[in-house]
Amino acid sequence: GIQVEQSPPDLILQEGANSTLRCNFSDSVNNLQWFHQNPWGQLINLFYIPSGTKQNGRLSATTVATERYSLLYISSSQTTDSGVYFCAVEKKAPNSGYALNFGKGTSLLVTP
Amino acid sequence: GAGVSQTPSNKVTEKGKYVELRCDPISGHTALYWYRQSLGQGPEFLIYFQGTGAADDSGLPNDRFFAVRPEGSVSTLKIQRTERGDSAVYLCASSPQPGGASGNTIYFGEGSWLTVV
Numbered sequence: 051g052i053q054v055e056q057s058p059p060d061l062i063l064q065e066g067a068n069s070t071l072r073c074n075f076s077d078s079v080n081n082l083q084w085f086h087q088n089p090w091g092q093l094i095n096l097f098y099i100p101s102g103t104k105q106n107g108r109l110s111a112t113t114v115a116t117e118r119y120s121l122l123y124i125s126s127s128q129t130t131d132s133g134v135y136f137c138a139v140e141k142k143a144p145n146s147g148y149a150l151n152f153g154k155g156t157s158l159l160v161t162p
Numbered sequence: 163g164a165g166v167s168q169t170p171s172n173k174v175t176e177k178g179k180y181v182e183l184r185c186d187p188i189s190g191h192t193a194l195y196w197y198r199q200s201l202g203q204g205p206e207f208l209i210y211f212q213g214t215g216a217a218d219d220s221g222l223p224n225d226r227f228f229a230v231r232p233e234g235s236v237s238t239l240k241i242q243r244t245e246r247g248d249s250a251v252y253l254c255a256s257s258p259q260p261g262g263a264s265g266n267t268i269y270f271g272e273g274s275w276l277t278v279v
Contacts, residue, residue: 054204083268091251093205093270136204148193149218150268152204 052077052141054153062159063127071122071156073137081140082113083150084122088133096122096135127160134158164188166271168254174277175244183239183274187256194237195268196229197253205253211237244278251275 053076063069075082084096097104101115108127113120124131134157138150167186175181187194192213197205207221211231219229226244231237241248251273 085270090272092272093253093255095267095269098267138204148195148210149207149221150195150205151207154202154204 052079052139052151054137054139054151056135056137056153056156058156059154060157060159062161065127065129065160065162067127067160068123068125069127069158071124071135071137071158073120073122073153075118075120075137075139077118077141079115079139079141081150082120083138084111084120085136085138085152086131086133087136087155093136124158127158129160129162132158132160166254166256166269168252168271168274170274171272172275172277174279177244177246177278179244181241181244181276183241183252183254183276185237185239185254185256185271187235187237187254188269189235191256191258191269192234193257193259193268194231195255195257196237196239197255197270199251199253199273200249208239208252241276244276246278249276249278 055074057072082100085093087093097111099111099113103112108125110123134155136152136155138152169184194211196208199205209229210218214234226242229239253273255268255270257268
């Protein structure tokens with residue numbers, strides 16, 4: 051199956067700092083999404099971004115599909131940004147179904 | 163509520179017992195997914211329903227796992243002869259349409275935490 055690798059695995063930031071999270075994937079994809087899992091386990095969709103760049107407030111994401119990677123930028127981090135950030139992809143292939151393959155995530159802690 | 167609802171939120175069962183986990187998707191969502199998440203890992207795909215039918219069950223680990231969605235809304239994940247290795251969070255998600263597309267956001271429930279002792 052398609053491999054999804056995220057880095058760094060863990061990150062500690064002081065409030066107000068910026069960060070970049072990376073997602074590498076091993077095959078062409080139809081779909082790439084970034085999710086945030088809060089400390090209570092709730093998964094929230096942040097971006098649908100199989101290619102290009104999108105911004106939503108302090109968050110932005112860029113996917114370079116030809117080079118098989120995506121980046122999530124967090125600016126002016128806040129303590130509420132803490133949690134685990136997952137990248138998930140859907141392989142581009144006939145009969146691949148609609149299964150999203152998740153990476154292992156980046157665990158982010160933002161301290162006051 | 164308006165979100166994906168899962169019950170029970172927590173379940174502790176003995177090895178060998180049968181377990182049912184329920185998912186109530188967002189009203190009108192035709193696509194429903196089950197995932198399993200172990201500690202320190204990302205969610206792992208189990209099965210996807212389009213309407214009443216299981217369109218992709220390639221993620222079910224073995225024949226002890228089965229899921230149904232008889233009326234195209236609520237789904238039940240059934241686990242027979244539970245094993246300690248089945249302990250995980252079982253996540254349900256729904257989306258208006260299947261597959262990824264701009265605006266076709268996938269919504270996850272809060273999960274059912276299963277512990278097999």
